[in-house]
Amino acid sequence: MSVIYFLISISIFVAVFFLYAFIKAVRSGQYDDDYTPSVRMLFDDELKISTNKKPIQTIKEKQV
Amino acid sequence: MNTGNCFHCGLEINKKEEIIYDEKSFCCNGCKTVYEIFSQNDLSCYYDFQASPGATPLDIKGKYDFLDNEDIVSKLLEFQEDATHIVSLYIPHIHCSSCIWILENLQKLQQGINTSQVNFPEKRVRITFNPEETSLKKIVELLCSIGYEPYISLDNFDEGKKVIDRSLIYKIGVAFFCFGNIMLLSFPEYFEVEEYWINEYRGFFRWLIFAISLPAFFYSASGYYVSAYKSIKSGMLNIDIPIALGIVVMFIRSTVDIVFDYGQGFFDSMTGLIFFMLLGKLFQQKTYDFLSFERDYKSYFPIAITKILADGSETSVQVYDIQKGDRLLIRNQELIPVDGILISEKASIDYSFVTGEAVAIEKKSGDKIFAGGKQMGKVIEIEVLFSVSQSYLTQLWSNDVFQKKIDIKHKTITDKISRYFTPALLGLAIISFLYWIFIDTNTAFNVFTAILIVACPCALALTAPFTLGNVLRILGKRKFYLKNAIVIEQLAKVDSIVFDKTGTITTNKKTSITYEGTPLTDFDLKLLNNALRGSNHPLSRRLYEFIPNQIKLIPTHFEEIIGKGIYAEINGNTIKLGSSQFLKTMTENTHKKTKVHVEINGVYKGSYVFNNQYREGLEQLFHQLSKKYNLIILSGDNDGERKILEKMLPSTTKLVFNQKPEQKLEYIEELQKQGKNVMMIGDGLNDAGALAQSNIGISISENVNVFSPACDGILDASQFQKIGFFMNYSKKAMKTIFMSFGLSLAYNVVGLTYAVSGNLSPLVAAIIMPLSTITIVSFVTIMTNFYARNSQPATRNFQPATKNNPA
Numbered sequence: 023m024s025v026i027y028f029l030i031s032i033s034i035f036v037a038v039f040f041l042y043a044f045i046k047a048v049r050s051g052q053y054d055d056d057y058t059p060s061v062r063m064l065f066d067d068e069l070k071i072s073t074n075k076k077p078i079q080t081i082k083e084k085q086v
Numbered sequence: 087m088n089t090g091n092c093f094h095c096g097l098e099i100n101k102k103e104e105i106i107y108d109e110k111s112f113c114c115n116g117c118k119t120v121y122e123i124f125s126q127n128d129l130s131c132y133y134d135f136q137a138s139p140g141a142t143p144l145d146i147k148g149k150y151d152f153l154d155n156e157d158i159v160s161k162l163l164e165f166q167e168d169a170t171h172i173v174s175l176y177i178p179h180i181h182c183s184s185c186i187w188i189l190e191n192l193q194k195l196q197q198g199i200n201t202s203q204v205n206f207p208e209k210r211v212r213i214t215f216n217p218e219e220t221s222l223k224k225i226v227e228l229l230c231s232i233g234y235e236p237y238i239s240l241d242n243f244d245e246g247k248k249v250i251d252r253s254l255i256y257k258i259g260v261a262f263f264c265f266g267n268i269m270l271l272s273f274p275e276y277f278e279v280e281e282y283w284i285n286e287y288r289g290f291f292r293w294l295i296f297a298i299s300l301p302a303f304f305y306s307a308s309g310y311y312v313s314a315y316k317s318i319k320s321g322m323l324n325i326d327i328p329i330a331l332g333i334v335v336m337f338i339r340s341t342v343d344i345v346f347d348y349g350q351g352f353f354d355s356m357t358g359l360i361f362f363m364l365l366g367k368l369f370q371q372k373t374y375d376f377l378s379f380e381r382d383y384k385s386y387f388p389i390a391i392t393k394i395l396a397d398g399s400e401t402s403v404q405v406y407d408i409q410k411g412d413r414l415l416i417r418n419q420e421l422i423p424v425d426g427i428l429i430s431e432k433a434s435i436d437y438s439f440v441t442g443e444a445v446a447i448e449k450k451s452g453d454k455i456f457a458g459g460k461q462m463g464k465v466i467e468i469e470v471l472f473s474v475s476q477s478y479l480t481q482l483w484s485n486d487v488f489q490k491k492i493d494i495k496h497k498t499i500t501d502k503i504s505r506y507f508t509p510a511l512l513g514l515a516i517i518s519f520l521y522w523i524f525i526d527t528n529t530a531f532n533v534f535t536a537i538l539i540v541a542c543p544c545a546l547a548l549t550a551p552f553t554l555g556n557v558l559r560i561l562g563k564r565k566f567y568l569k570n571a572i573v574i575e576q577l578a579k580v581d582s583i584v585f586d587k588t589g590t591i592t593t594n595k596k597t598s599i600t601y602e603g604t605p606l607t608d609f610d611l612k613l614l615n616n617a618l619r620g621s622n623h624p625l626s627r628r629l630y631e632f633i634p635n636q637i638k639l640i641p642t643h644f645e646e647i648i649g650k651g652i653y654a655e656i657n658g659n660t661i662k663l664g665s666s667q668f669l670k671t672m673t674e675n676t677h678k679k680t681k682v683h684v685e686i687n688g689v690y691k692g693s694y695v696f697n698n699q700y701r702e703g704l705e706q707l708f709h710q711l712s713k714k715y716n717l718i719i720l721s722g723d724n725d726g727e728r729k730i731l732e733k734m735l736p737s738t739t740k741l742v743f744n745q746k747p748e749q750k751l752e753y754i755e756e757l758q759k760q761g762k763n764v765m766m767i768g769d770g771l772n773d774a775g776a777l778a779q780s781n782i783g784i785s786i787s788e789n790v791n792v793f794s795p796a797c798d799g800i801l802d803a804s805q806f807q808k809i810g811f812f813m814n815y816s817k818k819a820m821k822t823i824f825m826s827f828g829l830s831l832a833y834n835v836v837g838l839t840y841a842v843s844g845n846l847s848p849l850v851a852a853i854i855m856p857l858s859t860i861t862i863v864s865f866v867t868i869m870t871n872f873y874a875r876n877s878q879p880a881t882r883n884f885q886p887a888t889k890n891n892p893a
Contacts, residue, residue, distance in 0.1 A: 026287060030294065034267065041263040048255050058206040061183045062190070 094121050095233070096138030116142045120232050124188070127195055132188045139184035141233035148417060150230075150238075152390030152402035153223035162222065162242055162389075164212070170200070171217050175236035177229065180209040189234065196220055196228050211236075240387040240405055240423075254368055257306040261361040264302035268295050268354045275350045276849055292344045292351070299353040303337050307360045325504040325547050328511055332538055333360065339535040352539060355851045362859045366551035370571045372558045377800055379569040383480050383771060386439055386458070387423045391416070394467065405474055412470045416461045425477040426468035428453050433466045435459035440479060440771045441588055441722055458771060482747050482775050499575055499823060500550045511541045518842050533842060539851065540837035545830030545858040549823055553866040557819045560874045565802035566812055573798045576782045577816035579763045583711060583809075584754065584776070586768035587721035590786050592699045593803070599632045603684070603692010610686055612637060617654035617661045620644050625682055626652065626663075629694055651682075661686055703807025705734050710810045712736040716762065720745050720753055722772055751775035767809070771795050818873040826866050833858040 092099055093110040094117035105112045108125065112118040120140055124132050132139065152158055165172035186204045189211045193199040198219030203212045213225060229236055271291055274284050314330035317323060333356060340351025392415040393403040400415060405423045416422055434446040440458040449455060455468055457477040474480055515537040522530035554571035561568060568574065585591050616639040618630040643655040651664015662669055662685040669683045669690065681693040711717055717739045719731065725743040745753065754776050757764050766780035769787065774795040777783025785797040786806065837854050
């Protein structure tokens, strides 16, 4: 049954590892902004390659 | 694609000024230019995330010239090295996902920008750039040209590196780690089975639990020991004393238990308690990143201003370096940072930052100009009279009120209760100990510690944070943003409310005059205009300015009946203007609106209605509030509107006029000396002193992203008529706290009966503690939500997201 020492040590080690990961994540500022990343991840590489490079000059300025 | 609204900024298009470009309509050239920039750089996806997300770029010519000054730039930079500069800019316009997208693609618009990252809640963008390829000035100008003007003020100049305090999060993380693992390791012992292997490994489990509890005991709970020590030292018994005592006793007793093999100890309950209490603390700490409650004039003032040197050349100079006698150049929309004398011929200065009054004031050459105004129109020159810190407005900040930092201004409700709770608890523990010591010494110690453990006011300490934290969130959703939870307690205690006039109970929109009745001919207007010219009544003056200029005619007869109206005869036509009693042609049914009735040649024509600029719902609000509160209006203006206000507001309202900023502060102080709890509602910088002096200062803002003076809370102007509801709700919140105190005391009594009789097993403790916590938390959450729903009128108006204009 002394395998229990081994198993418990592993479980504690895993827990300590997670605690370490958590503290590291907080320290790096990951939790400072919890909104923007949620929007950012939805952006694809949205750059449209416009079909015609030169904009159509159809300015109708009706200024009075 | 013609919706009548601008494709870029979404504002309604004035048909005459519509610009069609690329089959899209724009309201002005500026918006079109931004679209052009984006489409030429393949960034037109900007418009896909959100319809019309943009803002019209403003004219900024010369405004950012000060960014050529190396010293100023280096103060603004967050990080500075040869090839890398990092700057973090506050951009008020950030409001949607399109904004995030375009600002994070800045490198496609400007060479030299490496990365840019948006922090949406704080409305900040952090830009990394290479100073050899671009400069801060170029970046700022780029941002302006696409409608994202950053806000750079004197505040940025002073601010050092911001240190973010994350210790509470670490503490919670550690506490949770300890709590979870100890719970898990305690399970075998909970069931008290006498199996061989449990007995075999008991020692190992217990010592492991002991080891794991150490970080929670020494690190996570450290705040409570410090606070308890401080409170004993200052002679005030706060809630942290019984908490710290409970934790320490729990730890010692548990350690003794396992050393002498009496039992498993209370490590599970102890770490659980620490974890839950820290969680409560976090919950109460709701902050609004995009708001600042600590602003002073520095947030309004520019960093640098253009100075004219003796040889006529211009240079930008840091605002603190301005000296008496300097000549300054103030451009359109620029803020005047110091008191001075106008040298240019004419200036039109908008003091809305200071007074809340939106109408610009005309100044002539030689007039004195006070700091805090914004020049509207042409470029002007002024000569400096005082340096920044000695100017009329900024001197207000040298008052003592602004010197005392976060002090113990408020005594919280929990602290008040713990003043009785702590001695009672200690008394009970000692009495039980003395009783048991004659029967059995061992049990006596057990009982003594058990009482301190059970009565550790975990539920009591959790009540207030969770209630107030939740209330804070509910109010925030309704656009009433409070600095912290203590303000709610204060709000419930208020008995006098002081309002500023201009900008607070009035809107900053200009008064409009409308005409109702049979249309007037040009001839009628001519008669009216000439009849009005002779009158000095304020309404006549305003109406005279409203009616377009006409040919002068001299009245043959003119009579002004004070308080009634005007009677005039011009070229044989008779004109009667004035109140309904004066005209006697009709009975007035709405006497609340200010009206001037018109009768020409004996025929009743109609009336001019003066739409007052008071906020909607003002009368109802005051009548509602006057039942419970002392109401005072404290205005910096003259008493020209006294009559109107007296008519509109309940008779108990006190009206005080002609108050300078310091006098406002003193007035509040005087009220407080009379034992009143004062809430000040104001808006301009001239209220800053009064806001700081009052028990609670609330600042009203048309746009919460624009700047408001230092205060305890910011109220969106659209919610003005709900002040009554907010006051009521804060009282309900306090009621909830009292009810839940009752509940937690009941738990304590149950727990104590176990403890006094000496039967507290670790299992019972482990059940009672989380159970009471969960009950309390759910009880207060349900109650606060229930009250929020019920004390609110049924009509809940959902407002479209307000468009923010860059300040």
